[in-house]
Amino acid sequence: MGIRAWVVVEPPDRRGLRRITIHGKVVGSAWSLRELRKVLGRLGYPADMDLDDRSCVYWRGGDSGVWPDDRGWRRRVVIALMLAGLLGSMVLHVGIGWADAIGALTFAQRLVGVLFLLAGAVQGAALPAVVDYWGRRQVRLSGALVLLGVLMTLATTTLLLFLWLRERELIAAVLLFLALWCWSLWALRNLIREKVWRGIPHPRKFAAGVTVTALMTAISLGYSSIYKPIAAPYHFILKAEFGIPWTDADSPYVHVPLKLYAKNDGGIPVYIVVDDYTVWGHVSEFSASGEGMKEWNGEGSDSGSSQAEAFKSKEVLENIASGQFQGPGSTLDSGEEFSMEKVVTIPKGTRYETLDAVLQFAILRQDRGKLDDKFYSSKRSWVQSEGRYYCQPDVCGKHVIYHGRVRYNNNLINVTRKPRYVATFWSPEEEPQVFISSFNFKKKKTSEPIYGIYEALDENEVEKEADRYGLSWVSVNSEVSVKGLLKQAQH
Structure with a gap:
């Protein structure tokens, strides 16, 4: 075998994922010894390479037997629940926004519809971000996208439940609203525990953008539902x-x-x-x-x-x-x-x-x-x-x-x-x-x-x-x- 670069396996993070670097450059990450061999195999290293040989692999924070938090089943469950909630919320936002965006009479009502369609698009973009964030986190903004999608779901379902409480009519849709509302609280709790804001490049600008979007939606709803009908009487x-x-x-x-x-x-x-x-x-x-x-x-x-x-x-x-x-x-x-x-x-x-x-x-x-x-x-x-x-x-x-x-x-x-x-x-x-x-x-x-x-x-x-x-x-x-x-x- 020719001379190969020295492989360095970094200490496991709190999720159990260990980064793999060569000459200081990250080439992959692994949750287990098996995944480590797959990464090295793609780089041309032999399958029977002795990973305990310190002349080839340098282990930091524990040797080849240290994979403390490899709970693949738990991550897969979290990913599945996150995907299900965001997918349901995306369908809900598109279903609400589509009718107003193409059929509303006033500009303000169409604007509300477009905002809901944009929210659905953001949640659609958050679907692959979920896999990345609870995976190897190769995209820096994946956590921000997931957080934004969850906050949109929480805001929309809260509004829907408030409107439903005004009528209190027995409809099947309220079960969906309640389920997505509970899901958004669970998802937000998980994201807070993960301290997802650490991966957001400009957290203050991100918070300002979310606030402005919420205010625009509230103003558009108020204008189209209250002010416009009153300000334009018929004759x-x-x-x-x-x-x-x-x-x-x-x-x-x-x-x-x-x-x-x-x-x-x-x-x-x-x-x-x-x-x-x-x-x-x-x-x-x-x-x-x-x-x-x-x-x-x-x-x-x-x-x-x-x-x-x-x-x-x-x-x-x-x-x-x-x-x-x-x-x-x-x-x-x-x-x-x-x-x-x-x-x-x-x-x-x-x-x-x-x-x-x-x-x-x-x-x-x-x-x-x-x-x-x-x-x-x-x-x-x-x-x-x-x-x-x-x-x-x-x-x-x-x-x-x-x-x-x-x-x-x-x-x-x-x-x-x-x-x-x-x-x-x-x-x-x-x-x-x-x-x-x-x-x-x-x-x-x-x-x-x-x-x-x-x-x-x-x-x-x-x-x-x-x-x-x-x-x-x-x-x-x-x-x-x-x-x-x-x-x-x-x-």
């Missing part, structure tokens, strides 16, 4: 106007044009969840004594439409025409407008004194929620083959139903509670109804009438969800004299 311009009627000498009817118009004059695009226009004919008896007000009974006070006149008595409203405007699921972006013209037919000898046109619709703010595609398909309540909701028309009447899931624009909210659904009921004979709740027709088939469903719902939940998603009603009405219209009629 609509609505019109319901009767035009000049026309008739024919041979026809007993008068045709009255009705123009409906809506414009989103605010800064927030919205979904129209349900809409309706109705034309009412007013019939009342004349009260010569002027005591018509004494018959007022407060009907309609809930909607703010109560009224009374001294010389009107026993006023009756009759539904002349009713229909949908744009249709549930349609949208009105900021600055967008929509108009429709209809023709209302009344007899020439009508007993109606006035006509009242009402345009109303319920809106859902797009900066707070997003409707599922299934919401756009309508169901008829009186057709049993169409499935999820059926009720005999002689019991419940006839309703066109729209039903689908609604997702909050901040995906952190979606993953910490049960799914929410929007259900709307429209009928030309009744006021349109809409509610958001956890009630799902698909899983809870029902044959109850609408009022039965409402009674089964949690009223507090319905009000809370309406406020959360910005569900509200906008309306306008226009009243004209029938005699005045008839005088304007064109022949």
Whole structure:
């Protein structure tokens, strides 16, 4: 054998790993005599080399029999648990961030999504760092990457558990949040025991970077969830106007044009969840004594439409025409407008004194929620083959139903509670109804009438969800004299 360099085996560190140097240069490390022979074999040393020969190998801190802490099974268990936790946390971060990063309406919400995707990328990079840090530690930053991934997991799961505690709904995901939270505490404890900060080149800059990232995420969450919805109120311009009627000498009817118009004059695009226009004919008896007000009974006070006149008595409203405007699921972006013209037919000898046109619709703010595609398909309540909701028309009447899931624009909210659904009921004979709740027709088939469903719902939940998603009603009405219209009629 030719002359070979003197091999020096350094003392074992506290993990039992012994570095191998040749001419002061580290060429490898080993946890056992067997691993030492593998390292030397790769460098060209013979397999039967006498490792106890001091002319070839110099041992520091103990001879070839000193491998005090070689607990390979323990290291492998720690590595497996670290990898499992970081992998689960990476999937969680990507799952939360992806929906917001590609589908959120506002820049702040997209920024939050991107931050979660970046956190997932960091945790993905920390996976090989785990193997290196609990292995031979050839990469100086491996410990810092693992620590950063663990801190991200702890921060995110703490936030998720806090959000879940606000709702306290029984969901399977909370088990994952709790498991990852406990794992992050265990992992952080292990890293503290390992004094991982010793391997970080600039620990103060590292701590500052983590703090800035956390503050950016908190500010973005607050801006997108609280400030932005408040600072950008919605505003609509609505019109319901009767035009000049026309008739024919041979026809007993008068045709009255009705123009409906809506414009989103605010800064927030919205979904129209349900809409309706109705034309009412007013019939009342004349009260010569002027005591018509004494018959007022407060009907309609809930909607703010109560009224009374001294010389009107026993006023009756009759539904002349009713229909949908744009249709549930349609949208009105900021600055967008929509108009429709209809023709209302009344007899020439009508007993109606006035006509009242009402345009109303319920809106859902797009900066707070997003409707599922299934919401756009309508169901008829009186057709049993169409499935999820059926009720005999002689019991419940006839309703066109729209039903689908609604997702909050901040995906952190979606993953910490049960799914929410929007259900709307429209009928030309009744006021349109809409509610958001956890009630799902698909899983809870029902044959109850609408009022039965409402009674089964949690009223507090319905009000809370309406406020959360910005569900509200906008309306306008226009009243004209029938005699005045008839005088304007064109022949």
